[in-house]
Amino acid sequence: MFTLAEENYLKAIYHLEKDSKVGVSTNAIAVKLNTQPSSVTDMVQKLANKKALSYQKYKGSLLTKEGKKIAANVIRKHRLWEVFLVEKLKFQWDEVHEIAEQLEHIKSEELIKRLDVFLDHPDFDPHGDPIPDENGIIKPTEKKLLSELQKDQRGICVGVKESSTQFLQYLDTRNIGIGTTIKVIDKEEFDDSMTIQVGETKLHITDKIANNLYINTH
Amino acid sequence: MFTLAEENYLKAIYHLEKDSKVGVSTNAIAVKLNTQPSSVTDMVQKLANKKALSYQKYKGSLLTKEGKKIAANVIRKHRLWEVFLVEKLKFQWDEVHEIAEQLEHIKSEELIKRLDVFLDHPDFDPHGDPIPDENGIIKPTEKKLLSELQKDQRGICVGVKESSTQFLQYLDTRNIGIGTTIKVIDKEEFDDSMTIQVGETKLHITDKIANNLYINTH
DNA sequence: TTATTAATTTAGATAAGCCTAAAAATAAAA
């Protein structure tokens, strides 16, 4: 069993490993977690004893398979709760992080299993980040322009290419934002326009729109 | 702000106060929380400093208005989460306590406000216990036989008078159990039978059934 | 009313998770 503090360290290191193949530095962890480097040294030594990571003095830390699994599971819980908060409780996508930081530490496998079912097995959280599966596997995602999607393909909006006020307003009035799931209903070869599904409503959009929306897909 | 441990002490004392108008004994708290009396002494002294309770050496503890409010709020969160777990995630009513013990300490007023709305302002938890309102007020409840309810009145099933296997099976096949909300749709003067609503379905029951079900109402 | 028992408090320790300050090791610059 891992404590709340330990889980937070594992999660931080998991995120930091992505940007570097070498050991994650003690300082980097301290910055990420807003603690002192000396506190980090203490903790990584403890986590090394618990076989959650490998640590060599002055060489940094790297998660073990076990450590990665635990971290991915915490991230899974975090992101599932974020989906719950936005989809069910109608929070804005930028209001949920702090609450999910707490909820991610609730201990019950069964709870998360059922939450996942309740939310209909979402693939992405409201920020467009992928949700690891029960084994901690994150399906590789591709960031594409909406225009590159095929018919019947779906993905989640993760950003815009052009960010003019006009364009953002266009999206706003149509309830498209970060985290919105978009499905391609139909594509028109002739003018590259497409019909998409956003929530319950269908929408016809021009190629200009489709060329300026970034979509995450599996 | 109160820590998780402090909240648990306040909750325990809140429950213990009910059964005694005098100060709650240190030992009673220790038993309830499964700790040593010496630990309790430490904690109640700390909580007395924080004005959450009044404490006199060897005389026990009594919650202040402030302490009661905090305790009631924790209980409110606990019971709302229990409703969520049973109604939305389809847990059994007897599986949810442990998880709710964790969820009750999540800190966010807004979260609970929205959860309450999402659950449609439930009055009782799945065990039939009343849910305090935002101010910590518990509306006084009455335990009646179902047969005593008026037309259009609703309540929650909290127990049975007769507990024969036959009767319990009758209830089971009709999805009536502890925590089930029951609404009286119609009463027939002639034979004292009634039509009730259980979930989505309407049901016609005889006076014998109505005379053996205990219902909590406001 | 005194002796005994039970409840409660105090004193001193421990583990987790953090801190500051000083020492040691590594990396960067001259």
Added chain:
DNA sequence: TTTTATTTTTAGGCTTATCTAAATTAATAA
């Protein structure tokens, strides 16, 4: 390559929430 700067670790403390053991107070029984 030596010096300087940066990073990391060690050492020693602090707080929270526990514990055990001993001391004290209150309650009960003789």
